[in-house]
Amino acid sequence: xxxxxxxxxxxxxxxxxxxxxxxxxxxxxxxxxxxxxxxxxxxxxxxxxxxxxxxxxxxxxxxxxxxxxxxxxxxxxxxxxxxxxxxxxxxxxxxxxxxxxxxxxxxxxxxxxxxxxxxx
Amino acid sequence: xxxxxxxxxxxxxxxxxxxxxxxxxxxxxxxxxxxxxxxxxxxxxxxxxxxxxxxxxxxxxxxxxxxxxxxxxxxxxxxxxxxxxxxxxxxxxxxxxxxxxxxxxx
Numbered sequence: 115x116x117x118x119x120x121x122x123x124x125x126x127x128x129x130x131x132x133x134x135x136x137x138x139x140x141x142x143x144x145x146x147x148x149x150x151x152x153x154x155x156x157x158x159x160x161x162x163x164x165x166x167x168x169x170x171x172x173x174x175x176x177x178x179x180x181x182x183x184x185x186x187x188x189x190x191x192x193x194x195x196x197x198x199x200x201x202x203x204x205x206x207x208x209x210x211x212x213x214x215x216x217x218x219x220x221x222x223x224x225x226x227x228x229x230x231x232x233x234x
Numbered sequence: 235x236x237x238x239x240x241x242x243x244x245x246x247x248x249x250x251x252x253x254x255x256x257x258x259x260x261x262x263x264x265x266x267x268x269x270x271x272x273x274x275x276x277x278x279x280x281x282x283x284x285x286x287x288x289x290x291x292x293x294x295x296x297x298x299x300x301x302x303x304x305x306x307x308x309x310x311x312x313x314x315x316x317x318x319x320x321x322x323x324x325x326x327x328x329x330x331x332x333x334x335x336x337x338x339x340x
Contacts, residue, residue: 159278161329173328208281209277219325220268222279
């Protein structure tokens with residue numbers, strides 16, 4: 115059974131940093147691309163960042179480019195996102211998602227999310 | 235960047251109704267489109283990929299069609315479990331979600 119478990123969310127002041135983690139199990143982690151998708155309270159879904167199976171291809175939404183850094187550790191079956199210079203508009207539930215392919219397509223499994231609140 | 239729109243934003247329907255949701259892309263995305271269902275407090279679940287392919291385990295009352303810039307998600311006979319919000323997503327160039335369509339009880 116595929117499981118994606120996010121952690122690392124919490125309350126953080128504007129301008130500070132936070133690192134989210136996603137522990138994956140139930141599939142061969144190093145064969146698939148992975149992504150972070152977020153959902154602000156009461157709003158829709160926004161793709162944040164994605165990383166290919168071997169970290170050779172990485173992409174970011176314009177809204178986080180230059181502030182967020184995605185990474186993965188295939189030995190630990192884990193996905194990460196380092197979020198710097200956080201803003202109030204980064205407040206959201208952050209989902210870790212598994213891609214159907216190695217380099218990027220649709221998302222066939224989602225974690226339950228970790229909540230990030232940016233507020234003073 | 236590819237922009238996605240959905241219509242309607244809210245749809246009121248009854249159990250047994252046929253429901254259709256439209257998704258439009260700002261430029262051609264071929265058939266690189268997925269549909270997701272999200273219930274309150276839950277993560278989205280994949281329903282359809284490549285515009286018309288049904289994900290394993292998804293009831294056959296769900297179907298998708300379209301290519302290029304216009305796509306539809308249909309539910310042939312709405313069930314109580316189907317009241318939720320539906321999102322389309324393009325994966326032709328990076329990834330963009332539509333704003334969602336909420337299906338609620340009439």
